[in-house]
Amino acid sequence: MQDQPTAIELVDIVADFIRHHAMPQLQGHAAFHARVAANALDIVKRELEIAPKANAEEHGRLELLLERDGSLDELNRELCAEIERGEIGLESEELVDHLWKITLTKLAIDQPNYSGYVRALEEGSEA
Amino acid sequence: MGAETNPFADALTGAVRRGISGATGIANLKRLSGGASQETWAFDATTAGAPIPLILRRAPGGTRVTEGRGSTAAGLETEAKLIQLAGAAGVAVPPVRLVLAEDDGVGHGFVMDRIEGETIARKILRDAEFADARPKLARQCGEMLARLHKIDKATLPPLRVSPASEEIDQYYKTYKTHDHPHPVFELAFRWLKDNAPPDATAMTLVHGDFRHGNLMIGPEGVRAVLDWELAHIGDPMEDLGWICVNSWRFGNIDNPVGGFGKREDLFAGYEAAGGGKVDPERVKFWEVLGTLKWGVMCTTMVMAFKAGDRSVERATIGRRSSETEVDLLRLLAPRKKG
Structure with missing residues (x-):
């Protein structure tokens, strides 16, 4: 167990520092890259918050779907190979459900304001 | 300088x-x-x-x-x-x-x-200056595409010939080079291989990058089609699908054509200018392929970053390939039926 502040809190305060203290003193390219840097730290923060539980759930679903053990990376590669060979595809409700879950997780971390993600959430709640 | x-x-x-x-x-x-x-x-x-x-x-x-x-x-x-x-x-x-x-x-x-005008999507889609142009753009894009697809092939300089199967192979190789598993990309590649139009499908001049950034817009509409660098011989529906990719709508998700217009207007302009009957299913095929292309391009940014191009911007574009994955799932496995 690590000491406080937590990694999430540290990343959060650094992003805050870049946005509200460093950026206003920068111009042109440097200011643009500072904003991109702060956005990157927001991704890290969301990943720290969301990924541990989501990755564990993804791992569990992959073991069921593929009926084997392995690391998250190995199982994802195996899933890709089965999709490529046409052994599992759009006709599998389990696969489609799994792909939606991993994709919504990625977007929740990477780009939670993206139009396609926001719309997918709306459509999911109506489904 | x-x-x-x-x-x-x-x-x-x-x-x-x-x-x-x-x-x-x-x-x-x-x-x-x-x-x-x-x-x-x-x-x-x-x-x-x-x-x-x-x-x-x-x-x-x-x-x-x-x-x-x-x-x-x-x-x-x-x-x-x-x-x-x-x-x-x-x-x-x-x-x-x-x-x-x-x-x-x-x-x-x-x-x-040097033609004056605007190429920046966010300005074209939001600034008051282009308010009158926006409703006309989808139809004008259809007209431009029809005219360029109709150019007599005998008059063209030698160009790369790239039917759908070739485009799929090319991007699949690039995706495999990245060597990171993307199950949604795999699903999309599989779907594309299973649904590709035959190689003999009408082959014409294709612009190859007909979208924001390459369209010079004035208050009256399209002033110029720029950047012909990716032109090739291919399926004319490729250009119609590419401009409908959600990545070029800049948040205006309900205006599939570049964030400014409807498919119906794009298709009507295309047919009225003599481009022939539009096949919406083939346009959708190319929209799927276009979405996937942009997703794969985002992963090539990761490769560039890991190879030593260590800019923050380059690094973070890799985290935008997931945008195309949600778009691909909405196209191929929509959660809401109908």
Whole structure:
């Protein structure tokens, strides 16, 4: 167990520092890259918050779907190979459900304001 | 960099004097952008009267294209020829004034008119200046595409031939090089292979990058179709699908054509201008492929980053490939039926 502040809190305060203290003193390219840097730290923060539980759930679903053990990376590669060979595809409700879950997780971390993600959430709640 | 210090300014002056009637010299030579495969410069030709605003498109350092989009790029002399043919066919393009020759000493490239207008999507989609243009753009895009697809193939310079199967293979190889598993990409590749139009499907000139950034817009509508670097022979529906990719809607998700218009208007403009009957299923096929292409391109940014191009911007674009994955799932496995 690590000491406080937590990694999430540290990343959060650094992003805050870049946005509200460093950026206003920068111009042109440097200011643009500072904003991109702060956005990157927001991704890290969301990943720290969301990924541990989501990755564990993804791992569990992959073991069921593929009926084997392995690391998250190995199982994802195996899933890709089965999709490529046409052994599992759009006709599998389990696969489609799994792909939606991993994709919504990625977007929740990477780009939670993206139009396609926001719309997918709306459509999911109506489904 | 000023004209006086530019190493090819003197050579360009000579070329412009020889090639453009009434030109006495050049002024205000300024680099606008430089990709891996092309440089773009703005300058004015001076005359006895008003100066002529011009653009120079040139191979990097003047030499032939060897990297970047080089493998698929058409080459500058070819691009100049295509712009001339497109202009003659009624597509809005900047007139080509001069194709550089070997003894001009400027390198490979050409000079065209510098047209004023806007290419930045967010301005085109939001600024009041373009409010009257926006409702017309989808139809105009359809008209432009119909005219360029109709250009007589016998008049075209040699171009890469790339039917759907070729495009799929090319991007699948690039995706595999990245060596990171993307199950949604795999699903999309599988779907594309299973649903590809046959190689014999109507093959015409295809612009290859018809979207924001390459469309010069004025308050009255489309002023010019730019960047013919990725032109090839392929399925004309490719251009109609590419401009509908959600990545180019900039948040205006309910306006599938570039964030400004409806598919119906794009298709109506296309058919009215003689492009022939639009096949919406094939347009959707190319929208799926286009979405996937952009997703794969985002992963190539990760490769560039890991290979040593350590900019923050480059790094974070890798985290945008997931945008295309949600778009692909919405296209292929929508959660809401109907």
